[in-house]
Amino acid sequence: MDDAAKDLGRCAVVLPAGGCGERLGSLTPKQFCTVLGRPLISHTLEAFERASWIKDIIVVVASESLDLMKAIIHKYGHQRVTLVKGGETRHRSIFNGLKVFSENHSDDTAIDKPEVVIIHDAVRPFVDEDFLLQVAKSAKQHGAAGAIRPLVSTVIASSSDGFLDYSLERARHRASEMPQAFQYDVIYRAYLQCTDYDLDFGTECLHLALQYSNVKAKLLEGPPDLWKVTYKRDLYAAESVIKESISQQLCIVTNVKKEAIEVGFLLHENLKLHYKQVKAVSSSMCKTIHHLQNIFHGQCCNFICINVKDLDFEETQNLVDLLQTTNASISYPLVIVSVHLTTEDSSSGNKLSGVRKLAKEAHKSNILVYGLLINIDQDKVQLQQTVCEGTAIITALIKDRNPALVGQLMVA
């Protein structure tokens, strides 16, 4: 991707995050609401960090949120971020963000002026690198570019007494979304020239570029995922979208004992129907995190660990220990389903206390451990049926990532 971005010149992003979230009906501004335990803005920052060609990320926050934002950056290890104090309105905040590249700083924090600056929202976490690059390149070429989407509802104007004045033809209009990108000089010049009325009541950066820098923005049809988290239902949707996206890949850790291999194989066959990628790895091969990280391209958040001996948590414990040495669970809760092969179900009480203790410890590191008993003392047909039920349970546990159920022992 860096190759694809090489003609772009220096690129930065300004992320206004000063909104108060009144439409959400919550006291917490929406950019700080947590989704899967992590503030929304951290998810958005992650999207920009994946694009290594974006050199600086300017986050503009209200002064009362500065400490909170610093804590978020520290906790999730965000890189390349500079914090700037916001203004009274969105436009004033963006303007403050743009100023860090142009004004002289008394300290050493001067930041190199970018050729292209992307403007995005803190509450649009699902922007992908391809589309960012497309918008940035288009801005470099045309001076300005922005994402658009078809209108979901017809837009109308009302008279002052609350009656229909006129309605717009839906097909001729578009919703202006984010990201937008600009040649830095184009947008900075526009902000320098615009009026207080623009700064206080305007909503559209593309409009400023047109009016004050005489640049017509190129409009690019964006994917539906660009939507802005505005209402409480959007937080629900965002959580479901993230849960789905981190539940695509599954790693089955198993040892070479006969019964483990057999159940592992059956599970593999069944789970393949529910996940984009399922890979099995021998537990003996799974001693270093390096190996584990190379199983998939990208991070794997879901593990099945097959333990053979009746009271044995060794495999699961090893995996927890290994995952704890990494930062993997900082971003997302990891799920380990600790599968136990049994020949009788009366010993579940003893097993339980082991899983619970292990799960309680692991939970502190954002690793969610659930137990699953599979009785292997059955004929082939019965075992097939049991594994099928176990697959449904595993899939449900991974999809929900429910912290209240860690340490519970399910029975397939």
Add this chain to the structure above:
Amino acid sequence: MDDAAKDLGRCAVVLPAGGCGERLGSLTPKQFCTVLGRPLISHTLEAFERASWIKDIIVVVASESLDLMKAIIHKYGHQRVTLVKGGETRHRSIFNGLKVFSENHSDDTAIDKPEVVIIHDAVRPFVDEDFLLQVAKSAKQHGAAGAIRPLVSTVIASSSDGFLDYSLERARHRASEMPQAFQYDVIYRAYLQCTDYDLDFGTECLHLALQYSNVKAKLLEGPPDLWKVTYKRDLYAAESVIKESISQQLCIVTNVKKEAIEVGFLLHENLKLHYKQVKAVSSSMCKTIHHLQNIFHGQCCNFICINVKDLDFEETQNLVDLLQTTNASISYPLVIVSVHLTTEDSSSGNKLSGVRKLAKEAHKSNILVYGLLINIDQDKVQLQQTVCEGTAIITALIKDRNPALVGQLMVA
């Protein structure tokens, strides 16, 4: 509410449900996608059935969906519904719906012409009766009325070569949403006069009323819940909204034995913090559905059933039997958490087989039974802590309504 609607005259609704759902990225049209196991359109129909002053519900569906729609109406027992075959476009479908009140039918299906007709979308399930009445009354008074919402994004127009032409001032425009309502003659006359271009490319009924019946619609600010399920994320959001709305009330069924009362009281105290309404009812009082139905105003979807003897499922079995005699679980999956008070945890294996069998049977009637063991052989402080953990598990089970975990025995 019928009193409030008495000056309205006869009222009907037309519900176009012919869309193909292309924006959802799914082969199933979105109105037939299931949310909590039930097609979205059935949730929307329920919202209209609650308003008893709406006499006729005209559902307009594509001819290929007629049989599916009939099956849905039958399965969920929808009343007052008339099915009409849709047209090629939304406007043509609405027109077809309106015609049933005006054209002579060869059979006996002629339907009384309403004074006011509401037009809504099959994919906006969260409309409440108060707002419907408000829109209908406003239409009766002014000839036409419609819901509006503030714009979430700025609206722009693009030139033919894909560049920004102009952007609209966001504060001066609104998104036109549903429901809308009209004096029947106003909207029918408009449809009779409008052009093929209107019918094929138009999107706004309020516009037709203005242009062809010279009626300016009154615009009413609607609640955010009116949004249209358009994308896959909207299905996620709809599911979460419904799950939340049916997880507000909780009924604790307990018998009069000392330990049951004690744990029941502790649970009650803890659960009150998580639910709008928690009521305890003695199991002896809970023998007829009449009593159970009168516990809350409206339907209760969540039950905790406290069983005292070690291997006893009697209370839970009674409750399942009772709920099965009603239609309660047709609309939504009901949750029963079967709480078992124990003095040792080694017997859980035996208990398990009982819960699983019971849960498997109950699941066939859309009743989700989960087991929860609470060890009461502890001192007061420990018990308090255990009940607290049990509360977290109960709350998670009720919130998720996960069918894959029915019959599992959790341990608090």
